[in-house]
Amino acid sequence: MTARNVASDLAPRPAQNVAPDLAPGFASNAAPDLAAGRDRSDGVGADLFREALGRHASGVVAITAEVGGAPVGLTATSFTSVSLAPPLVSFYIADSSTTWPRLRLARIFGVHLLATDQADLAARFADRGADRFGPPTAWRPSEEGVPLIDDAIAHLICDRHETHAIGDHWLVVGHVRRALLNRRREPLLYHQGAFGGFAELP
Template identity: 60%
Template sequence: MTETAPDLALDPARFRRALALHAAGVVVVTAAAGGEPAGLTATSFSSVSLDPPLVSFYVDRSSTTWPALREAGRFAVNILAGDQSALAARFARRGADRFAPPTRWYPDDHGTPLLDGVCAHLLCVPYDTIAIGDHILAVGRVTGADVRDDRPLLYHRGRFGRFHPER
């Protein structure tokens, strides 16, 4: 695809306001590179394919965590539970020691960090990456899943919240 003509470009602030109206699930992507845990919060998580099982998320090109995630041979998508907004904020903050207490986590059999108390863990191996605009699309092949809860954390209008289904 070609770039949009300048006269058709949308004001970035207006675009951001429009996107804020879309509620999104919240995940923390974790990996271990060189024996050190790394992770970041993403609201751009999506399923891609059932056969093969693929998922994706986007990472800002300026992310200081992306090099470690890119280097890792495995990663986990931790689907956050409704009571984990502080954890989501911690993994979104630059310069924070994200895996220090009060973060509760443990390594899986391959050393990939898994967060405690999440709705589910998706265990993945890298499948593909594509540079798109100011982000990188990361696609992973899901090799395992551990479902634990069904109370997801959501992100809407710049705030975290819980899902309350209609009865």
């Protein structure tokens, strides 16, 4: 996996603030004994939990919607499939997200599976101070009005199916009404605070 470090405000996996401040290696040199990282009253310690989840490589998506005549969007690494029948997908978004108050108003949203060369776009959509839909972001509205990001490897147009508060995050479940595929591109991945892609094994 080729990687590029990124400092960003990603919409994280559940209970994980995907952050650039994770240090490599476990907090304890005694690999099988992680008792030092355990809070007996509330489970594992937050820093160790965040580091452990950061070791899970995940795909990277951009979530977009049109709210009040303006596009909104963010980067998420918590995207997953839920069901084939009906076709359901989900992602998590932090309760502290500055985008969530607007995104939660959307009844239809898009999930865009990003390609390897879209790391800059993923970082821009994770930056709270960025103009996410301004240049150089290339996008167009779908027939439903959802902003479609150019060159993503797949677009899923979803009706919002369910929304639940879980811990310090919101779980958003979408019912996929339409899918558009680009089969000629490779996926962008996120691992230990860096974006990257697949490398062929020898």
